Amino acid sequence: MVERARDVRLEDLATTAETLRERPLPAWDSMSHFADDPERARRYLMVLDTINFSFWLPEGMPGPRPGGYTQMAERLRDVYRGGAGLEDPDSLAVIDAETLGRLLGPFPMLAERAQALNELGRHGYDGLVGETAVDTARNFAEELVSYRDVSGYDGRQVPFLKRAQIVAADLLGAGLAGFPDLDQLTCFADYKLPQVLRHLGALEYSPPLAARVDGWVELQSGEPAEVEIRAATVVAVERLREELTHRGRRLTSVEVDWLLWHSAQEVFPMRPYHRVRGIYY
Numbered sequence: 001m002v003e004r005a006r007d008v009r010l011e012d013l014a015t016t017a018e019t020l021r022e023r024p025l026p027a028w029d030s031m032s033h034f035a036d037d038p039e040r041a042r043r044y045l046m047v048l049d050t051i052n053f054s055f056w057l058p059e060g061m062p063g064p065r066p067g068g069y070t071q072m073a074e075r076l077r078d079v080y081r082g083g084a085g086l087e088d089p090d091s092l093a094v095i096d097a098e099t100l101g102r103l104l105g106p107f108p109m110l111a112e113r114a115q116a117l118n119e120l121g122r123h124g125y126d127g128l129v130g131e132t133a134v135d136t137a138r139n140f141a142e143e144l145v146s147y148r149d150v151s152g153y154d155g156r157q158v159p160f161l162k163r164a165q166i167v168a169a170d171l172l173g174a175g176l177a178g179f180p181d182l183d184q185l186t187c188f189a190d191y192k193l194p195q196v197l198r199h200l201g202a203l204e205y206s207p208p209l210a211a212r213v214d215g216w217v218e219l220q221s222g223e224p225a226e227v228e229i230r231a232a233t234v235v236a237v238e239r240l241r242e243e244l245t246h247r248g249r250r251l252t253s254v255e256v257d258w259l260l261w262h263s264a265q266e267v268f269p270m271r272p273y274h275r276v277r278g279i280y281y
Helices: 014-021 038-050 069-082 089-094 098-104 108-124 133-141 162-173 192-199 206-213 223-245 253-264
Strands: 007-009 150-153 155-159 201-207
Touching: 007 223, 014 223, 014 253, 038 069, 038 108, 038 162, 069 098, 098 108, 098 192, 133 162, 150 223, 155 223, 192 201, 192 223, 192 253, 201 206, 201 223, 223 253
Parallel strands: none
Antiparallel strands: 007 201, 150 155
């Protein structure tokens, strides 16, 4: 579909590949994540990834700024250390937005985050983590609606499964699983990866889409341009992985994702990321 895309196209990947070629892989951030007990840490990551979406706030929004993913990970870590009971499926099944906000802070979409946790609590943890990364991602996407990240485009279904795949990668990265098939996962199509890929010249937007993104105009989840951005991100990472292999560095797509995501935290200034309000990323 990327070849038929109307608003997003791939450009030269050489600059991006060279930028990443010598960059060290980031280590798992054990300080920001709960790691005091392996079984509780697995539950912690499943809870964290269930609410791992949509951290951006409108420009000029009054009130406290809750922060992003790392701040949520740290606040949930502290909840687990304090024994507030958030890991218990029965507690998750009935948690509401007010309680979640009191525990974690004023993140956007608290009602949607609470609903996703309700679903996880009703299901329970059993049967979600499989023997492989692919099995784990599939289980989450099939068993939990909030993880079923599939978009329509020109009559086709396009599965991204960002959070379903990231659960498997997080469990592996934290040393809580020994999946042999990390190379079978794609990158995690979010809003930071296409931002840095565009900054490095790997992605180009049409003038109308560029004007919307650069003007902080919110895109709608599932609209063609938004699906094109995410699809082009996945393809760009796959081609970057191949390009890096040609340059002597063999990585998985997930590892390329990690390099790009961490790069995006360090580059300033950059043009804005595309803004979409939804539960999938």
